[in-house]
Amino acid sequence: MNLNADLGEGAGEDEAILAHVDSACVACGVHAGSATISLATVSRCRALGVEVGAHPGYDDRPNFGRVEVPLSCEEIEALLAFQVASLAAIGPLAFVKAHGALYHRCQHDRAAADALARVAKQHGAGLMGQPGFEIVAAAERAGIPAYREGFADRLVRPDGTLAPRNEPGSVLEPGRAVDQALRLARSGRYDTICIHGDTPGAAFVAAAVRQALDGAGIATGSLAGHPRIA
Numbered sequence: 630m631n632l633n634a635d636l637g638e639g640a641g642e643d644e645a646i647l648a649h650v651d652s653a654c655v656a657c658g659v660h661a662g663s664a665t666i667s668l669a670t671v672s673r674c675r676a677l678g679v680e681v682g683a684h685p686g687y688d689d690r691p692n693f694g695r696v697e698v699p700l701s702c703e704e705i706e707a708l709l710a711f712q713v714a715s716l717a718a719i720g721p722l723a724f725v726k727a728h729g730a731l732y733h734r735c736q737h738d739r740a741a742a743d744a745l746a747r748v749a750k751q752h753g754a755g756l757m758g759q760p761g762f763e764i765v766a767a768a769e770r771a772g773i774p775a776y777r778e779g780f781a782d783r784l785v786r787p788d789g790t791l792a793p794r795n796e797p798g799s800v801l802e803p804g805r806a807v808d809q810a811l812r813l814a815r816s817g818r819y820d821t822i823c824i825h826g827d828t829p830g831a832a833f834v835a836a837a838v839r840q841a842l843d844g845a846g847i848a849t850g851s852l853a854g855h856p857r858i859a
Contacts, residue, residue, distance in 0.1 A: 630814045630819070630820070630821070631652055631820060631850065631852050632650045632838065632839060633821050633822070633824070634646045634647075634825070634835060635654045635684055635726075635728065635823065635824075635825050635826045637653070637655040637658075637670040638662045638693075640661075645836075647677055648677075649836050649838070650824070650835060650839075651850055651851050651852075652680040652724070652852060653670065653674050654683075654726045655667055655670050655674070655681055655684055656686070657712035658712075659685065659686060659688050659708075660686030660688070660693060660728055661690065661693055661694065667715075667719070671719045675720070680853060682722055682724035682757070683713045683726070683754070684725075684728050686728030687700075687730055693729065694728050694729040695729040696730055697734060698730065698731075702740040702744050705734070705741050709744065709745060714752070721753070722753075723755065723853060724755040724756060724774070725745065725749040726756070726778070735758070736759060742763035742766065743767045743770065745767060746764075746770065749768070750772075750773050754774075755768060756773065756774070758776075758777070758778060759778055759789055760777040760789075761789055762789070776820045776852055777819050779813035779818075780822070781822050781823065782809075782824055782825055782834055783801065783825070784800075803833060803834050806824075807834075807837050807841045810838045811842070811845060815847075820852065824838060
């Protein structure tokens with residue numbers, strides 16, 4: 630099992646979170662953060678041995694990239710290519726994971742997911758996405774690694790989608806996040822579990838989830854060398 634967090638967004642708890650995760654989804658300075666923050670985050674990941682992935686989003690800082698932007702698939706691919714290349718210029722990427730509304734667009738839009746896969750493939754990277762949706766399928770079509778992602782700190786609807794953040798109870802408190810992380814890890818359906826770095830108290834959640842996984846004897850580590858999902 631792999632534990633990842635969305636970082637480099639200027640949320641303030643990155644240093645503490647990095648002590649507990651295996652992989653960092655580093656923002657590319659567009660939906661949040663900056664080039665300076667991305668550089669510093671990648672540098673800190675290298676020092677700690679934390680695997681790095683790119684975390685591109687919509688160019689919509691006022692909404693933190695969490696509101697759908699009506700772009701064509703060609704525009705989405707160009708936006709992704711710009712962001713992923715900027716982070717890849719710093720060092721090698723293990724994976725690409727879209728952020729916020731762009732993630733959800735790619736989860737349900739085959740053409741957008743294929744654009745995401747093409748960009749990842751150009752950099753020798755895999756993709757993160759929830760099982761049963763288009764991102765994983767696009768990675769399979771492109772012949773690149775597909776890492777099935779679950780979320781420790783978010784309420785998941787019966788159809789597998791995340792409950793909107795404005796819905797009461799959509800962000801889980803730490804105790805429930807730990808319980809959900811353990812369920813995900815034991816299910817055999819996931820390769821990686823995410824903790825959102827911008828959630829208040831995210832460092833505490835990351836530490837609690839790490840302690841719970843270790844206590845349950847669940848081995849964790851980077852995604853490097855992980856077999857491609859067939």
